[in-house]
Amino acid sequence: MTVLPADLDVGFELPELSEQHITRTLLVRFAGASGDHNPIHLDPGAARSVGLDDVIAHGMLSMGLLGRLLTAWVPVGDLLSFRVRFSAPTPVHARLRCTARVRAIEPHGAGRRARLSLAVRIVDGPLTVRGEALIRLPEPPPAPVRADREGARA
Amino acid sequence: MIDPSWVGAGPKPFTVEVEAGRLRLFNQVLGVREAVFTDPAAARAAGHPDLPVPPTFLFGLELEHPSGQLAELGIDLGQVLHVEQGFVYHRTAHAGERLTFAPVVTDIYTRQGGALEFVVRDTAVTGAGGEPVADLHQVIAVRHGVRDEEGA
Numbered sequence: 152m153t154v155l156p157a158d159l160d161v162g163f164e165l166p167e168l169s170e171q172h173i174t175r176t177l178l179v180r181f182a183g184a185s186g187d188h189n190p191i192h193l194d195p196g197a198a199r200s201v202g203l204d205d206v207i208a209h210g211m212l213s214m215g216l217l218g219r220l221l222t223a224w225v226p227v228g229d230l231l232s233f234r235v236r237f238s239a240p241t242p243v244h245a246r247l248r249c250t251a252r253v254r255a256i257e258p259h260g261a262g263r264r265a266r267l268s269l270a271v272r273i274v275d276g277p278l279t280v281r282g283e284a285l286i287r288l289p290e291p292p293p294a295p296v297r298a299d300r301e302g303a304r305a
Numbered sequence: 306m307i308d309p310s311w312v313g314a315g316p317k318p319f320t321v322e323v324e325a326g327r328l329r330l331f332n333q334v335l336g337v338r339e340a341v342f343t344d345p346a347a348a349r350a351a352g353h354p355d356l357p358v359p360p361t362f363l364f365g366l367e368l369e370h371p372s373g374q375l376a377e378l379g380i381d382l383g384q385v386l387h388v389e390q391g392f393v394y395h396r397t398a399h400a401g402e403r404l405t406f407a408p409v410v411t412d413i414y415t416r417q418g419g420a421l422e423f424v425v426r427d428t429a430v431t432g433a434g435g436e437p438v439a440d441l442h443q444v445i446a447v448r449h450g451v452r453d454e455e456g457a
Contacts (some may be wrong), residue, residue, distance in 0.1 A: 168336075177334070184327075184334040186369025189382050197383060201448070210387040215335045218360035223339065227357050227397055234391030280350055296447065 155224055159265060159288065165224050165251040170274060171216055173208045173245045184303045209243035213271045213280045221267075224251075225277045225286045231264060235282030238275075244251070246274040263288045306423055307378050307447070309408045315426070316372030318407040323366070325400035328356050330364070345400075358398040363430055363439055364390065367406050375424065375445075378410070381424065384448045391442035398430075398438050405431050406441075422447045 156163070186208050198206045214235050214280035221230060221247050241247065248271070255266040264287050271280035325345070333340050337359060340347035348356050354401040376382075398404060410426035 165369070166448060171336075180334045184331045185365040187365065189385065191383060205456045207419050210360060211390065212335075214364075214390055215331075215359075215361045219337050222342070222359060224350070227341075227360065230360055230394055232391070233360050234389070236389045237387055 155288075157289075159176060159253060159256070161253050161255060162206060163253040165267075167235045168220050168223075168249045171247040171249065173212070173243055173247060174243060175206070175243055178206060178212070178243065179226070181215075185209065185211055185215070189213060203240070204242070206243050206282060208243065208245070210235075210237040210241075210280070213237070213241060213247065213249070215268050216247065217251070217271060217280070217284075219259055220249050220251055220269075221284055221286070229287040229289075231259075231285040231287055233282070233284045235269065235280050237280055241271075241279050242275065245276065247279070248272045250278045254283075256288070259277065259287060262290060280305060306415075306419070306449075307380065307413055307424065309413050311378055311410065312413055316377055317374075318405055319372050320403050320405045321366050321370060321406060323358060323362075323398060323400050323402045324373040326417040328358065328362065329401055331362055332352070332359060335359070339429050344399070350397075352397050352419060353397065356400040358400075360392065360394075361390075361428075363398065363404070363441060364443075365408050366404070367408070367428055367441060368405070372408065373408075375410075378424070380424070380445075380447055386446040386448065387443075388440070388446050389444035391440070393440040393442075395439060396432075398432070403433055404438060416446075420449055428433055 182188050182193055192206055192209050195205050250270050251267045253265050254268045257264055264285050267284045269282035270278060272278050345356055354441045406428050408426055408428040411427045415422045424445050426443045430439045432438050
C-alpha cells in the first residue's frame with residue numbers, strides 16, 4: 152500500500168486506477184466472488200426481458216473497484232464510512248474510470264478525517280456512480296520544536 | 306406491491322463465517338494486489354490478526370444468504386435495481402470470524418405512480434461478542450412493469 156501525503160489537502164486526487172474493462176468474463180467471475188447471481192448480469196435473454204439491450208454490470212462491481220482505489224491509499228482500518236448512489240447502468244464492454252478526490256478535511260475526535268468525493272464514469276459516457284468516503288487521517292507531523300526553548304535544551 | 310407491514314421488521318438474523326478462500330477470490334476478481342489483503346503474514350505484519358475484509362465484501366455475505374435477498378417480501382430478483390449502498394465501519398472484520406447480520410426493512414415507498422417501489426434495508430453486523438462491526442445501508446428499486454430505468 153502506498154500512503155497519502157502528510158500534507159494532504161482539499162482538492163487532492165488519489166491516483167486513478169487504470170481503466171477497467173467490463174467483460175462478460177469479469178461479470179461471471181464477480182457473480183461467483185460476490186454471491187450476486189442476478190441474471191441481468193449474466194444472461195442476455197434475462198436482460199432483454201427487462202428491456203435492456205444486453206447484460207449490465209453489478210453496481211457492487213463498481214463500488215468494489217472504488218473500494219480497491221481507496222484501500223490502495225488508505226489502511227482499511229482507517230476507512231470510517233463509504234456510500235454510493237448508482238445513477239446509470241453500466242453496459243457490458245464499458246470501460247470505467249474510478250476517481251476519488253479530497254473534498255474536505257474535518258476534525259474527528261482528537262484527530263482529523265478527510266471527506267472524499269468518489270465517482271465512476273464510463274469512458275466517453277455518463278457518470279454511473281457517485282459517492283463519498285470518510286477516512287481517518289494519521290496525526291499530522293509534530294510542529295518543529297524551537298531550539299531556544301528551555302525544555303528543548305535538556 | 307410489497308406488504309408495508311414489513312417496515313420495522315426483517316428476515317431473522319443469521320451468522321456466517323468469513324472464509325479466507327472467499328476473500329482471496331473476491332480480491333482476485335477486483336484486482337486487489339496489496340499484500341495486506343492477500344498474504345496472511347503481511348496482514349499480521351500490518352497489525353491484523355488475519356486477512357482483513359475489503360470495504361464492500363460484507364455486502365455479498367448478506368446477499369447470498371437466503372435471508373439476504375428479501376425473497377420473503379415477495380421481491381423478484383430479476384426486477385431489482387440497486388440504487389444506493391452504504392457502509393459505516395466500527396472495526397475491521399477478518400478471515401475466520403463469524404459475523405451476525407441483523408437486517409431490518411426501514412422504509413418502503415413508491416415513485417412514478419407505483420411503477421417503482423423502493424425498499425430501504427439497514428443491517429447491523431456484529432462480531433462473536435455482539436460488538437458492532439459495520440452497518441450496511443441498502444436501497445433497492447423494484448420495477449413493476451417498467452422498462453427503462455436508472456440504477457444498476
